[in-house]
Every structure is written in structure tokens, then in C-alpha cells.
Amino acid sequence: xxxxxxxxxxxxxxxxxxxxxxxxxxxxxxxxxxxxxxxxxxxxxxxxxxxxxxxxxxxxxxxxxxxxxxxxxxxxxxxxxxxxxxxxxxxxxxxxxxxxxxxxxxxxxxxxxxxxxxxxxxxxxxxxxxxxxxxxxxxxxxxxxxxxxxxxxxxxxxxxxxxxxxxxxxxxxxxxxxxxxxxxxxxxxxxxxxxxxxxxxxxxxxxxxxxxxxxxxxxxxxxxxxxxxxxxxxxxxxxxxxxxxxxxxxxxxxxxxxxxxxxxxxxxxxxxxxxxxxxxxxxxxxxxxxxxxxxxxxxxxxxxxxxxxxxxxxxxxxxxxxxxxxxxxxxxxxxxxxxxxxxxxxxxxxxxxxxxxxxxxxxxxxxxxxxxxxxxxxxxxxxxxxxxxxxxxxxxxxxxxxxxxxxxxxxxxxxxxxxxxxxxxxxxxxxxxxxxxxxxxxxxxxxxxxxxxxxxxxxxxxxxxxxxxxxxxxxxxxxxxxxxxxxxxxxxxxxxxxxxxxxxxxxxxxxxxxxxxxxxxxxxxxxxxxxxxxxxxxxxxxxxxxxxxxxxxxxxxxxxxxxxxxxxxxxxxxxxxxxxxxxxxxxxxxxxxxxxxxxxxxxxxxxxxxxxxxxxxxxxxxxxxxxxxxxxxxxxxxxxxxxxxxxxxxxxxxxxxxxxxxxxxxxxxxxxxxxxxxxxxxxxxxxxxxxxxxxxxxxxxxxxxxxxxxxxxxxx
Numbered sequence: 001x002x003x004x005x006x007x008x009x010x011x012x013x014x015x016x017x018x019x020x021x022x023x024x025x026x027x028x029x030x031x032x033x034x035x036x037x038x039x040x041x042x043x044x045x046x047x048x049x050x051x052x053x054x055x056x057x058x059x060x061x062x063x064x065x066x067x068x069x070x071x072x073x074x075x076x077x078x079x080x081x082x083x084x085x086x087x088x089x090x091x092x093x094x095x096x097x098x099x100x101x102x103x104x105x106x107x108x109x110x111x112x113x114x115x116x117x118x119x120x121x122x123x124x125x126x127x128x129x130x131x132x133x134x135x136x137x138x139x140x141x142x143x144x145x146x147x148x149x150x151x152x153x154x155x156x157x158x159x160x161x162x163x164x165x166x167x168x169x170x171x172x173x174x175x176x177x178x179x180x181x182x183x184x185x186x187x188x189x190x191x192x193x194x195x196x197x198x199x200x201x202x203x204x205x206x207x208x209x210x211x212x213x214x215x216x217x218x219x220x221x222x223x224x225x226x227x228x229x230x231x232x233x234x235x236x237x238x239x240x241x242x243x244x245x246x247x248x249x250x251x252x253x254x255x256x257x258x259x260x261x262x263x264x265x266x267x268x269x270x271x272x273x274x275x276x277x278x279x280x281x282x283x284x285x286x287x288x289x290x291x292x293x294x295x296x297x298x299x300x301x302x303x304x305x306x307x308x309x310x311x312x313x314x315x316x317x318x319x320x321x322x323x324x325x326x327x328x329x330x331x332x333x334x335x336x337x338x339x340x341x342x343x344x345x346x347x348x349x350x351x352x353x354x355x356x357x358x359x360x361x362x363x364x365x366x367x368x369x370x371x372x373x374x375x376x377x378x379x380x381x382x383x384x385x386x387x388x389x390x391x392x393x394x395x396x397x398x399x400x401x402x403x404x405x406x407x408x409x410x411x412x413x414x415x416x417x418x419x420x421x422x423x424x425x426x427x428x429x430x431x432x433x434x435x436x437x438x439x440x441x442x443x444x445x446x447x448x449x450x451x452x453x454x455x456x457x458x459x460x461x462x463x464x465x466x467x468x469x470x471x472x473x474x475x476x477x478x479x480x481x482x483x484x485x486x487x488x489x490x491x492x493x494x495x496x497x498x499x500x501x502x503x504x505x506x507x508x509x510x511x512x513x514x515x516x517x518x519x520x521x522x523x524x525x526x527x528x529x530x531x532x533x534x535x536x537x538x539x540x541x542x543x544x545x546x547x548x549x550x551x552x553x554x555x556x557x558x559x560x561x562x563x564x565x566x567x568x569x570x571x572x573x574x575x576x577x578x579x580x581x582x583x584x585x586x587x588x589x590x591x592x593x594x595x596x597x598x599x600x601x602x603x604x605x606x607x608x609x610x611x612x613x614x615x616x617x618x619x620x621x622x623x624x625x626x627x628x629x630x631x632x633x634x635x636x637x638x639x640x641x642x643x644x645x646x647x648x649x650x651x652x653x654x655x656x657x658x659x660x661x662x663x664x665x666x667x668x669x670x671x672x673x674x675x676x677x678x679x680x681x682x683x684x685x686x687x688x689x690x691x692x693x694x695x696x697x698x699x700x701x702x703x704x705x706x707x708x709x710x711x712x713x714x715x716x
Contacts, residue, residue, distance in 0.1 A: 014551050015550065016060070016064055016699045016713055017064050019057060020054065021066070022051055023054040024054075027051060028070060040243070054070060078203045081238060082240045083158040083159055083238065085159065087156055088137065088149065088156070089258065090184070090259045091155055091187065092151040093334055093335055094334050095544070096339075097315075097342075098341070101296055103342075104295060104340065104342055108123065110337070111320065114329060119696060124288060124289065124290055124320075126285075126288055127285075127288075127299065127317070127318055128317055129302045129309075129313040129316055130315040131312070132229065132311075133190030133233050133240075134150065134188065134189045134190070134292060135187075136148060136149070136151075136237070137149050139183075139184045140183050140184070143173055143176075144174075145171070148160050148170075149161075158238060164189075166242065166250070167251065170280070170500065171278075174317060175277070179278060180263075180264070182261040184258035184260060185256075185257055185275055186256045187253050187256070187257055189234075189237050189251070190229065190230070190251050190252070190253075191232045191236065191249065192249070192251065192311045194231075195229075195248075195249040195494050196228070196229040199228060199236075200225040203223060229312050233250060236248035237250060253281045253282055254280045256272075260269055268319050268320070268321045268326070271626065272286060288321060303344055303345075313344075314343060315342050316342045317341040317342075318339065318340060348373045348405055348406065348417060349377045349406050350403060351373045351374075351375035351403075351406060352403055353400055353401065353403075353404050354373055354400060356393075356429055357369045358432055359461075360459065360461035361461070362482035363365060364435075364436070364452040364454070364455070364461075365453075366431075366432065366450075366451045367387075367388070367389070368431070370385045370398065370404075371388065372404070372406075377406055377407070384413050385414050389450055390451055396416055397419055398419050399427065399428065399429050400429075403421045404420065405419075435461075438458055438615070440453050440615060441453075442454070445602065445606075446603065452525075452547070456545065456546070456615075456616050458497070458613075458615035458616065458618075458619060464486060464487060468502075470498050474542065475539050475543030476535055476540065480521070480528050481528070492510070494507055498603045498619070499625065502532075502533065504526060504529055505526050505530070536556075536632070537632040538558040540623075540627070541554040547609075548602050551608070552661075555665075558610065558632035562631045563631050568611060570592060571593070572611045572612075574586065574593060574605070590604055593607070634666065635666065636668040639669075640714075641664070641668070641680075642667060642668030643668060643669070644670070645669065645671075645679050646672070646679075646681045647671075647672050647681070647695075649682060649684050649685070649692055650689075651687045652705055653685060653686070653705060654709065663708075663712050669681075674691070675691045675694045681701050681702075682702045682703070683703045683704075683705060685701075
């Protein structure tokens, strides 16, 4: 199922910003688990899917790109590593990916356009198999190995010099009399497939023997094994005790270089062959290609021989051969313009679906997950597969006991391709209509396939994420109550709902007993909480995380109702899913709500669903027993823009977008998120794009930020 990109209006921007925040957390966590802990929770394909989603959102909303965007990061921070740190003289980069022949052709096209090369100008490339290993840099001085380091975050890696001494492929002294004074060889440390299987079997035998020696029951499910050869290689190399590395059968081959006092060639092909002559192995598949057809032929040859290789590869890497062209092309973000990884298509395997579990996500979405008899697909042992939603289960006709065909590709999450036993006589799987975590109703909105728990803040699966949203900058903005603190307090049972935040003062002594908390920090936190006893009503409403009630919609609702009790009184009468609140009261409530600018059927149904749940009403009452939001009144000043609709676009340099919209409201104008014939004014900052173009087409007045500021100043 293709994910929707949020609409490009204010609500859409808020949704996109929230998703980018979640993606940054997910990707950064995945990077840490994969690179630092060698214990990935998700597959490479799932990771690639997250990265692609993040890239799509950043392309659609360039002004929302975060300072901690994973798109600008390579590898992982080695700050917590027990190994020594090495600063790379030349940054170690990653590669952009392609998944189709057309993308490779476009890659060549981009290079030609960048270099202003005609279509018939020679553009030689190199091609080699992309081994699935751990990046490693070997620094040689006067031909002798002096330091070895992992990639780390690209700038700082881990010192593994004693460890690589036990890898037979890595020579301590380069051969030949043409070795530069300083030369950093870069390549991959890897483990062959047979060695990987033997290592996991050894770990299992050792755990079994230890359990027997202790007289304990042996549980093979609790034995930590490596997920794939790459993680086995990483975990074996990144050992504080080099003797552990010595017992692991690691291999190495070179594919590039970093810092160098001189280069022994003018092309990628020449330098790699020279590195090989010095005694370091390179890919036996390494070759030079003159045309796109040559590149794709090399790709197909390597792909077709993949199964017979003793090690795992996941694609083919192309690089511009001429080094002077590489230098001209340079880099973007974390990748060189002159290189590309062409990933392989899906591999398939058969296995049995043993059970279907329902997981509840942070937004309440119920996701069915198939538990599989473990099967190796594309070098990864797959034990779980997402079944996406209720409709997908019905389409595939899957039930526990079915025999399934799976596939896994570089850009596709492991998925079910076919159900081989669809016609077997077994009852159909019944998708739950209540949340398995909290028992609240689980419903699908009109036009959507996702079923969501309506429990909201009382659902344990959603609770911590909802609490983090409640205290976020766009909501109550409670300084000092960040994600880590919420997780810590939640784990101690001190935070169950938003109202508990305002009862933290009773736990002052308990908080002080926690590591890292001092009198001043606790008092600052409690003072920040107390400072929100009379919060802005619209911010509080937005903070509750009612589906489809974003920051803008919350303000629109509060401008109409002024107080939260008044909003609730009408929203409780609103129609809910399947018409459970019917009659004249529901009809009247719907009519009044839909008359509010910015409120439509989707928002009305979300409000009805929220207040239909007794649990949500209890959370609401509990919260309002602790806080007293004053009436929400937007004081307006008569101005030349009163009654007009204003759209802000581009980068505002002297104020935030939220501040600009608040200014418009104070001046009696309406701040909209998209340009339409009803728009009166567009305020455009640097980088304004499609909205500015549409304003010009419609003949709408366009102001600069300075001109807008003058209107605000004139209104007093």
C-alpha cells in the first residue's frame, strides 16, 4: 500500500512535521541498533522504506527538514563505544541507491548534465559487486599499517587496529616500491555464509552447554544469535577484546581509498588494480564499462551468479572511472555524485504462517503481523511479515497454517507474494473490532482501510507517544519534560495520563532519588508544569491528540466555542461511526460544527468518536480537574487586512510561520494554508514555489515579508 503524502496546507504541514519527527527517531534508533549494537530490530528493506519515506517528505516539505535529519547522517555516532575514536581525515560516505535500469540511465544522465557532456561523449564507469559487510578504513604510512577504523558516523570511527591484525586478508606491510607515503585503503570486512551459519551454531551449542552445566532448562529462543553475515562480521570486528575477533573467520576486500599523499593512477580502475598489486584483495568481479549497456550487462552477470557466491552481496556499485571527473562531480549530503549502488530485485522463499498477531501503533492503527516459521530470504532470516491491514488479509485469504511465498527486495518490506493454500478448508481470520490493548472500539474511517483504536490516551500502546505530543512545543510546551523524561516517569508508573503531569509535585522526593536529578532541576521542572495550570485552550485541545484535530483546526474550534466545556457539550452529540449517535441532536450538532470554517465531516466524526468513548471522557474530566484554561478569545485589531484571507509561503526570516499566522488573526484576517480564488494576499519569503506561481496566475496581491511587517506595525 502506498503511503499518503500529507496535503500541502497548514494541517498537512503539521502532519508532515510530526511524521518527520517520528521517522528521525525510528531511523536514528535503527542506525544505532544496526551499526553500534549489531542487533537490528528491522530488516534492511524496512530500513530502506523508512529512508525513502523520509526523503519523499523532505522533498515535498523542504522547509520542514529537521536539524537532525537522517538524510544528512552516515552510519552512527560512536560516542558510547568502548573502543577508541579515530577522526577520519577524509569523510567516509555512503551511496545513493537505484532499483531499476531506468534509474541507472538517469544517474548517467545527471552526470552528463552536471558536467555538460554531450550524449556521445565517452563516460567510462567501473562496476563491482556490493558486498554486505562492515566498512573499514586502513591507514598505511610508508607501506605499514598504522591504524584501522570503522566508518562510525563518517567523521569519527572506532579504532579496530588490534582486531584487523587477525584478518588474514589484511596485510601489515604493503608490497611494492610504488606505495605512497600515506595511503588509506577502504573496503569491507565480511563473513562468508558458511562461517556465519557455523558461528550461530557454535553460539547455540555454547548456550546449551552452559544451561546444562547450571542444571537449567534450555530455551533456544533466548539465545542471542546474529541476524545475518553482515551483523556477524560487525559484531566480531568491533570487540574490545581482540582475542574474540581472532576466533572469528573474517575476510576483507578493498574497493576505494581515503586520504592519500599521492594517487598511483588517474582512474578508479588503475588505482584499484594498484591496490591489488600491493597485496590486498579486491572484488574478482571488478571491471570497467564503456556504456550503459556494459553496466547493465555486468549487473545481470553478477546478479545471476549471486547464489553461487560464498558471501552475501546485495547489488552492484558503479563509479565514474576518471578521477578528474569524480573531483568535478563532488558530493551531495552524504553521498558522492559519481557513484551509485544498483540493488538486486526480490528473492523469494516459501514458509508457513504460524499465527497472526495484532499490534497497536502510536496513532492507534491496528496492524496485523504474521508470525512465520523462520526462513532465509535474501540473506536475512525472516520470522515476521506485516500483513498491512484488514483488506490485505482478505485479499490474500491468509490464515494460520497457510503456506506462503515471501519476497524481500532492497526497497520493499518483506511481503507475502502468494498464498499457496488459499483453498484449504480453514475458517477465515476474523479481524478484531476492539483494541487488543485496551478494549476500546476499533474502527475504520470512511474511505480508509486502516482500523484504529479509539481509546486514545487510555490505550497503553499509544499512551507514551500521546504524552510526548501533549507536552510538545506546538501543544503545552512544558520545558524540561522531554521524551527521555516521559519514558522514565512512565516506567515508574508516575505518568499514565496528561493529568498526572500536574500531580508530579507530589513526587518531588521520588524524582530526586533518580539518577541525574538535583534540587534545581526538579524545581525547574515542577515550576514549568505549574506555569501551565492555565494553558491556552487551543493548544491543550491540540495536545490531546484527537485524530484530525491539528493545531489549526483546534484554533478554529476554540474561536467558535471559546471554552472547552462548550465544545464538548456539542461534540458529544456529533454523529460517530456507523451512526451510533443518531437523531435530531446529532443532526443539529453536525450542522453547527460543519458551519465552522476548516471543520468538515472527517473532523466531526473524529470528535464524535473521541467523546463517544467513556475512557476518553474520563481522561478529559481528570485533566480539567487539574487545569483551568481561560476562555479562548482572539483579540483583533482593525486593519487594512481585516476580513481578508492571507497565505504565507516560502521561508520567513524574521518570524516563524506560527507567529505570522497569529499576527494575521490579530489583524482580523484568516490565515489559510493553500492559495485559491478566495485568497486575497500571499506573503512570500525566499524559496516560495508553487503557491507564489499560482498567486501570479490568479492575479492575487503578493507582499514581501517586509511589507507584511509594515502592515502589522501600522495596525499597532
